[in-house]
Amino acid sequence: MGLTQKSGSEILFSIFLFLVCTIIFLIIVYPLYFIIIASISDSTLVSTGKVFLIPKGISLFGYSEIFQDSRIWTGYRNTVFYTALGTFVNLLFTLPAAYVLSRKEFKARRIIMLLFVITMFFNGGLIPTYLLMKGLHLTNTMWVFIIPFCVNVFYLIIARTFFETSLPSELYEAAAIDGCSHFKFFALVAMPLSKALISVIGLYYLVGHWNDFFTALIYIRSNELQPLQIVLRDILLSNQVFASGAGVGGDSGGYAQRYADQIKYGVIIVSTLPILVLYPFLQKYFEKGVMIGSVKG
């Protein structure tokens, strides 16, 4: 009897688990799915709650407006540029430093590590940092996206831990006997062995650049330099939907809020698409990155 009871509760547990997972899945996915179908549906049907599961009254009005909006493409171009160059500089500064800190024979490693870790818990705050950037004439230049915070200490620790655990010290010793320098060893041995790590922190950095709007909000004034996220803010939140600047209720009231909304749905898709397309391929690396980092805090 005990046996049947146990399998009974086991079945109950499985059903419960399945239900809970289904609910979680729907809560996460449905809003995203809804935005996709809303962006291609007739905006009147969307705003009156007629669109739930499948797109209705297919209309690409939103997308055609978006494609004609030069603000979005300027923003897109800037963001792609900042993201590509920024991520490259991030890796260029972070990886060699992490390699050095992983070398046991490097005598200054503890003190330098401490120097880095302190900055995770304490910083000068917004105003002194802002005044420093002004003093260095970095405000209103593209370099403010690239240089100032190009070393993220958390990712540095992840990289260091990875090098420590995956590059046995015998490997370097063997190479050194053959006359291999640290430069060569890093470039020709350590890097090729660290593809997983490079993808992980490269992607962390990449997503960070893509989604960053704080930097531009604080340091950038010129319209020509604005990244996509700032353009998105104007469109999505400040309701400056139409490039002409007419805004809602402008000419003849024909551009009503619901047309604006369709453009907003479309803009959300267009701006998030690159990340969403990359995501499924890279997901397995993201988790690995956190695992590597959590081995040693």
Next chain:
Amino acid sequence: MSSQTIEIGSNSEAGVRLSKKPTVLNTFKRDYQLWIMILPAIAVIVIFSYLPMYGIQLAFRDFDFSKGLTGGAWRGLYYFDQFINSYLFIDLMKNTFFISLATIVIGFPAPILLALILNQIRRKKMKQIMQTTVYLPHFISIIVLVGMLNVLLSPETGIVGYIMKSIGLGHINLLASTNTFIPVYVLSDIWQHCGWNSIIYLAALSTVDPLLYDSAKIDGASRWQTVRYVDFPAIVPTIIILFVLSMGGILSTGFEKIFLMQNSLNLPVTEVIATYVYKIGIVSNQFSYAAAIGLFNTVINFIFLFAVNAIAKRASNMSLF
């Protein structure tokens, strides 16, 4: 390059040379390449993290455009005094405290629960799909998230507004009401980050010895009991550490999301220290006053961090430092 080979390669000779203890100075020549590799990172950290720390003294000085960051007259605690006695002080503290408290109380347990649930999924394929799904919102930008909230919750054209009307909840603008701001803020935060934050607990769960599950099974434990008595205790240390860390941020609500969700109608509950510092400092150029408020915030966070850490140490012998 050859001197390196000698040091590492031949032990007999190195015995003599290494009798002098290796220090930073006498290994400098050997390790000069390592120094070159780490120098850029050190330079960036010193310039962009340590120089602003030096600039904190601005909170105790007047800001003088001609004399730079540290040239103004010394004012002591004048700006702190001004902040504590300002009519906004109580509201700012209250708003900041309530928003972060709500985020911690409701937002902190969510990833723990999620990790325990995900860990129960036996079918590998299904677990993979679930994990891919729950991590996804983490990568959406804050602007897009707040934009989504705006279009979905809009009382005129949004689907949530429509549903609320049709079930008779009336015409409420969830984004412009002082009562609904915190729920919307916290729930959307959970929606976005719960999955990602569960990874660290999943990592802790993956280190549980499989033998424990086997012996629990032999002892006749149901799956509920296994979760309660095997899985949960395994992640308690992680929970405590993360809890202490999150208490250290009790007065540091994220700036970006609140700033973006702010509007004139919900301002009475959404003006927090971070947004106020931005307005006072960056928008109105009252640098010293803003720096003082920022520093005040940081100090309170530190006090909380140390206090909670001390309590955790007492209660469970777990500590950050």
